Every structure is written in structure tokens, then in C-alpha cells.
Amino acid sequence: MLKEGVKKSILVVDDEIGTRESLKMILKADYQVFLAKNAEETFQQLETHPFDLILLDIILPDTDGLRVLEKIKQRDPEQMVIMITATKTVKTAVEAMKLGAYDYITKPFDVDELRLIISRALSTQALKEENQRLWMEIDRSFGFDNIIGKSKVMKDIFKIVRQVANTRSTVLIMGESGTGKELIARAIHYHSPRKNHPFVTINCAAIPDTLIESELFGHEKGAFTNAIERKLGRFEIAHQGTLFLDEIGELSLMTQAKILRFLEEKEFNRVGGSKTIKVDVRLIAATNKDLPQQVKKGEFREDLFYRINVVPILLPPLRERKEDIPLLIDHFIKKFNSENQKNVKGVTPEALEAMINYDWPGNVRELENLIERVVALTQNEYIHQEELPIPFTSISRTNGLKESVLSGRLSFTKAEEEFEREIILDALRRTKFVQSHAAELLGISRRILKYKMDKLGITEEQ
Numbered sequence: 001m002l003k004e005g006v007k008k009s010i011l012v013v014d015d016e017i018g019t020r021e022s023l024k025m026i027l028k029a030d031y032q033v034f035l036a037k038n039a040e041e042t043f044q045q046l047e048t049h050p051f052d053l054i055l056l057d058i059i060l061p062d063t064d065g066l067r068v069l070e071k072i073k074q075r076d077p078e079q080m081v082i083m084i085t086a087t088k089t090v091k092t093a094v095e096a097m098k099l100g101a102y103d104y105i106t107k108p109f110d111v112d113e114l115r116l117i118i119s120r121a122l123s124t125q126a127l128k129e130e131n132q133r134l135w136m137e138i139d140r141s142f143g144f145d146n147i148i149g150k151s152k153v154m155k156d157i158f159k160i161v162r163q164v165a166n167t168r169s170t171v172l173i174m175g176e177s178g179t180g181k182e183l184i185a186r187a188i189h190y191h192s193p194r195k196n197h198p199f200v201t202i203n204c205a206a207i208p209d210t211l212i213e214s215e216l217f218g219h220e221k222g223a224f225t226n227a228i229e230r231k232l233g234r235f236e237i238a239h240q241g242t243l244f245l246d247e248i249g250e251l252s253l254m255t256q257a258k259i260l261r262f263l264e265e266k267e268f269n270r271v272g273g274s275k276t277i278k279v280d281v282r283l284i285a286a287t288n289k290d291l292p293q294q295v296k297k298g299e300f301r302e303d304l305f306y307r308i309n310v311v312p313i314l315l316p317p318l319r320e321r322k323e324d325i326p327l328l329i330d331h332f333i334k335k336f337n338s339e340n341q342k343n344v345k346g347v348t349p350e351a352l353e354a355m356i357n358y359d360w361p362g363n364v365r366e367l368e369n370l371i372e373r374v375v376a377l378t379q380n381e382y383i384h385q386e387e388l389p390i391p392f393t394s395i396s397r398t399n400g401l402k403e404s405v406l407s408g409r410l411s412f413t414k415a416e417e418e419f420e421r422e423i424i425l426d427a428l429r430r431t432k433f434v435q436s437h438a439a440e441l442l443g444i445s446r447r448i449l450k451y452k453m454d455k456l457g458i459t460e461e462q
């Protein structure tokens with residue numbers, strides 16, 4: 001179906017004026033029709049105007065139509081072209097299709113057939129474009145653009161992701177909770193040739209051991225008491241795509257053995273089934289456990305470990321790539337601005353410092369959750385340190401100071417000074433730099449406050 005008001009454009013290339021004019025007559029009610037009588041005119045037209053479709057005569061006076069087709073396809077491999085041939089050149093038309101023409105029509109035209117071929121070509125084209133647009137959208141939400149990181153480790157990881165995406169190797173992603181393991185797994189899938197097929201995930205920690213086998217491999221009707229119907233497992237659902245086995249360290253030894261068999265033989269049986277099922281699935285596994293350690297303790301099969309550890313990706317905790325923190329803050333502020341119709345511009349330097357000094361045991365997820373909360377609540381353009389929860393306020397900094405002194409990195413006198421500075425600055429900020437109020441808050445005289453400010457070099461601008 002044509003969209004109302006938007007006529008698609010067709011360029012008719014034929015040296016016979018009779019053919020050009022009759023095609024124009026037939027098509028002009030439904031399409032915008034443009035005409036060219038030779039190769040030269042064709043390329044002139046193409047310079048000034050994109051066409052949804054080109055009807056191209058195989059025999060042209062100045063150049064062979066096939067050469068013209070080749071050149072058109074070189075300019076734009078997606079250009080839709082239908083060849084026009086006299087009956088005797090049908091063989092050449094077949095050749096043209098090998099060169100990328102969509103179809104051919106023979107002279108003299110059967111008007112209905114002509115209309116049908118053209119409308120089919122154009123809807124194929126529209127579908128292709130729609131598909132491309134959809135995939136670009138998905139790419140944008142899972143692609144590298146959304147995995148933030150400029151630290152060397154992260155850049156190296158992006159490189160591995162790109163390389164490994166094109167293979168079918170099993171990937172093992174290791175990292176603490178919240179470091180982005182699932183994000184990386186999705187990126188691998190959506191950059192791989194399997195991207196048009198399913199990305200199926202299963203969290204081994206979330207499913208009781210008694211059910212996991214049937215979740216993974218499916219079951220036949222009657223396989224066990226509650227098996228009232230045949231059920232497909234995740235392996236089958238993921239056929240031609242990718243299966244993401246999250247928290248693989250939680251699997252029992254028995255289930256591990258079944259996964260090993262799949263990896264070795266690419267086949268399995270549904271629970272209670274005798275038929276062997278073959279599927280084409282790429283496996284990506286993730287864990288926040290120390291798998292080699294588990295192997296040593298006999299909790300994880302060594303042979304399975306080697307099978308899945310083909311391409312290991314080790315995602316470092318956030319505290320080991322602090323240079324990524326400012327970028328991530330920015331990224332999440334933008335994300336939650338648009339979700340909350342807010343216009344937060346950033347964080348103050350003090351807030352940023354506090355966030356950089358923090359340890360982030362929950363890694364990127366913790367940072368994301370924090371930004372979500374403060375963006376939703378704040379009324380400020382820039383998020384202040386005081387708006388952050390306890391671990392980011394000065395109290396925790398004094399803990400840091402204490403540690404620095406005790407470990408010999410900072411002198412006692414310097415630490416005392418730092419503490420004074422922190423607390424005085426805090427009091428001044430809270431009282432909008434009205435010194436008498438700040439002194440009152442601190443329970444000292446205004447004179448003493450002034451003396452300390454001078455000694456510490458605190459001015460109002462700070």
C-alpha cells in the first residue's frame with residue numbers, strides 16, 4: 001500500500017521514446033515518474049535525486065545496460081532496479097539479476113504484471129528499510145554507544161567484544177555484581193551475525209535446581225508430575241541465536257554435566273524424552289564467583305570450565321576504573337533527565353570528588369540507582385554533595401582521613417586541618433556563607449571562625 005500523499009519516485013531509462021512515454025502514462029497516476037534516454041542522463045538524474053525504483057532497459061545506445069546496472073549498484077547497493085528487456089534478451093536479464101537487479105519485465109508490457117512487479121519491489125524495499133531502522137534502534141540501545149567507558153580496560157573489552165561477536169566461540173564473562181556482565185553479553189549478541197535471532201537469558205541462581213534442567217532443555221508431556229504439556233527449553237528457544245547463562249557458578253554438578261554434553265555434541269534430550277534434539281546455539285556464560293576457585297573445591301567441573309572459558313572477559317569493578325565515573329554520571333543524568341522530564345546539568349565538583357572517592361561495592365548498578373534517586377528528587381541544576389546519602393557526605397571523608405593517618409600517608413596535623421576545613425566549609429555552605437550563622441551552627445564565636453578561616457585560607461568564593 002502506498003502512503004497517502006507520498007508518491008514514490010520511479011526513473012524510467014529507455015532509449016525508445018515510445019516505451020518511455022507509455023510507461024509514464026501507465027505509472028503516473030500512482031508514482032512520480034522521471035525519464036532518461038541513456039546512461040549519461042541516468043547518472044545526471046541520480047546526482048540530483050534519489051529514486052525509489054529504476055526501470056532500466058538492458059539495451060541502451062551509449063552503454064550496455066548491465067554496465068549501467070553495475071555502476072548504479074556500486075553507488076548504492078540498496079538501489080532497487082528492475083530491468084526492461086525484449087523477449088529475446090531474457091538470458092541477459094537473468095544475468096542482470098545476478099548483478100543485483102530485483103526482477104525483469106519483458107516488452108511488450110502486460111500492464112497488470114508490470115504494476116504487480118513494481119508494487120512488490122517497492123514493498124520489499126520498504127520492509128528492508130523498516131527492518132534496518134528497527135535494528136539500528138536496537139543497536140543504539142544495546143550497542144557500544146550505551147556501554148560507557150573510556151578507561152583502557154573497558155576499551156580493550158570493547159575490542160574483544162567486537163572481535164568475538166563474529167565468531168561462535170563460547171564466552172565467559174566474569175565480574176562482580178553490577179559491573180555490566182549482561183550488558184556485554186547483549187552487545188556480543190547484537191553485534192553478531194545471530195542478531196536477527198533470539199537472545200535468550202536464564203538466571204541459574206533464580207531457578208531451583210529441581211526445575212533448571214527442564215527450563216534449559218524442556219520436557220515432554222508426562223515427564224514428571226506437573227508436566228501436563230510438552231515444553232520447549234531455553235536451548236530450543238534460542239535456536240540460531242544466543243543463550244546467556246547467567247550465574248553459571250550456581251549450577252549443580254549434574255546440570256553442569258548436561259551442559260557439557262550439549263557443548264561437546266550440540267545436542268540434548270528434553271526431560272523425559274528419547275528423541276535427540278540438535279540446535280545451533282551460541283553460549284555466553286557469566287558469573288560473579290571465582291570459578292577457578294570453585295573448580296579447586298570440586299564445586300565446578302574442570303572440563304566444563306575449560307569448555308566455556310574459551311574467550312574470558314574480566315569486567316573490573318568500578319573502583320578500579322575510576323576515570324569512567326564522571327562519564328557514567330553524565331550518562332545516567334541524561335538518561336534519568338529524560339525519564340523524569342528534568343534538566344539536571346551535572347554534579348558539583350565536591351559531589352564528584354565524593355563519588356570518585358567512594359568504593360562502589362555495587363559497581364555501576366549502584367551508581368545508576370543513586371543517580372536515578374537524586375535526579376528524581378533534586379530541585380537544583382547541579383547535584384550537591386549534601387543531596388547524596390551518608391557514604392558521600394563529609395563524615396565518610398573523615399573516615400578516609402583517619403585511615404590515611406593510621407596508614408602513615410598523612411600527618412596528624414594535616415588531617416586535623418583537613419577536618420577543620422571540611423566542617424567549616426560545610427557549615428558555611430549550609431548557612432549560605434553568613435558567618436555569624438555558621439559560627440552559631442558550629443558553637444564557636446564569630447571571631448574564632450574568622451581566625452580559622454584565615455588560617456585555612458577559606459574565602460567566600462570557595
Ligand SMILES: Nc1ncnc2c1ncn2[C@@H]1O[C@H](COP(=O)(O)OP(=O)(O)OP(=O)(O)O)[C@@H](O)[C@H]1O
Nearest residue numbers: 146147148176177178179180181182183288364365
Ligand atoms: N559500562 C556501562 N555503561 C552503562 N551502563 C552500565 C555499564 N555497566 C553496567 N551498566 C548498567 O548497570 C546495571 C547493571 O549491569 P548488568 O545487569 O549488566 O550487571 P551484571 O554484571 O550482570 O550484574 P549482576 O551480577 O548483579 O547480575 C544495568 O542497568 C546496566 O545497564
Ligand SMILES: [Mg+2]
Nearest residue numbers: 178181182246
Ligand atoms: Mg547480571
